[in-house]
Amino acid sequence: MSVSFEGRVAIVTGAGNGLGRSHALELARRGAKVVVNDLGGARDGSGNSSDAAKEVVALIEEMGGEALAHGANVANFSEVQDMVKQTMDKWGRVDILINNAGILRDKSFAKMEIADFQLVMDVHVMGSVNCTKAVWDIMREQNYGRIVMTTSSSGMYGNFGQTNYGAAKMAVLGFMNTLVLEGAKYDIRVNALAPTAATRMTEDLMPPEILAMLQPEAVTAGALTLVHEDAPNRFILCAGAGGYASTRLFETDGVFIPKEEQSPEAVLAKWDGVSDTSKQSELESGSKQTEKFLTKAMQYVQSQK
Structure with a gap:
């Protein structure tokens, strides 16, 4: 089957670089109108610049697509609301939300400052909450929505030095699980993507020959699978280097003790x-x-x- 996003409007957070950029460009190639959200900060969340988002918008327009750049900090609900308002004013609907924005502040838990833990939680968890809340009623009223949470193997399985990031990435799965139940009758489907890719977030964690195998486009193929019209629901898709798998949470039957x-x-x-x-x-x-x-x-x- 051919996957098309003609007539759809998508918001991709953290879309100025890496995975978000790849997601935004491919959605546009397949016909979607795209909001390119990016605060333009460094990997640790410091600073801001609109240059990266504007560059992605220019690339989309060069290919004949439509796009809008917005620099909302996803951890700030009022800024997110403004982004969604501009989207509605321009195109009148929001069909797809990919919660991709994120930062890293890696340290062992013994050395980590609480402020570094809080900021990572704010961006990953509250950023996903803020963006989802801002589009939720729109999707309910139009009886259609596709939302992706970006999780991580660091959350599902653990990774040394990432207590903050791991906690945040598990939290968005709990958020997804309940949204699935509340959005079902409105055809709002919520899934999660666990990516492995060569981006600013991973560039100094792996050797160059390995990074070369981890191109963002492989992850984007998975992301778009989770937001098209016939997307699954409550699915955790793991993607990287051309590999695709699912993670699922199971419970044993257990025992009874009087x-x-x-x-x-x-x-x-x-x-x-x-x-x-x-x-x-x-x-x-x-x-x-x-x-x-x-x-x-x-x-x-x-x-x-």
Whole structure:
């Protein structure tokens, strides 16, 4: 099938460089009108400049597309609201939001200042919240929306020196999980992308020969898969160097321990059953875990009659 974004309006945050730039350009090539958001700061979030965003807009216009540059700091809700207002004034709708903006302030937790932890959380988590909140009612009213959270293997699996970044990247998955439930009846689909690419964020973390294999375009192919009309929902897509995989959260079936026996010793005695993955399943909402445990409890009560 051919993936087209003709008639769609997309906002891509952090789109002046790296992955965001690649996402914005490919959306435009495939017909989308694109808001190129970029504060223009350094990798650690300091400074600002509109040059990078304007350059991407110029490239889109050269290919015959339509684009708008906006320098909103995604951690500032009023600036994000202004960006969305300008988008609506110009094109009248918002179909796609790719929450890509991010910064790094890597240090071991022992050496990390709380301010560095807070800033990374503000940009990655509140930045995604602010942008999503600003377009949410628009998408509900038009009964259509495609949103991507940018997560990371650092959050899902851990990475030394990235407690702040890892915490933020797991937080956006929790945000996604509930948005999926609340947006379903409005055809708002929310997914997550876990990229591995050669960008400003990774340029001094890997040798040149490895960076050459990690081109942003490979990740962009995955990003656009998550925002087209027939996109999945609640999917975590991992992409990099031409590889594509999914990450999913499963829960074991577990065990039941009657009230009079509940103790750490009893839990340890049944640890093999707690950990047994043979009947694990993916739960569609938090209430399903409660439902499962209550079912086990009621089955036990019935067995005692």
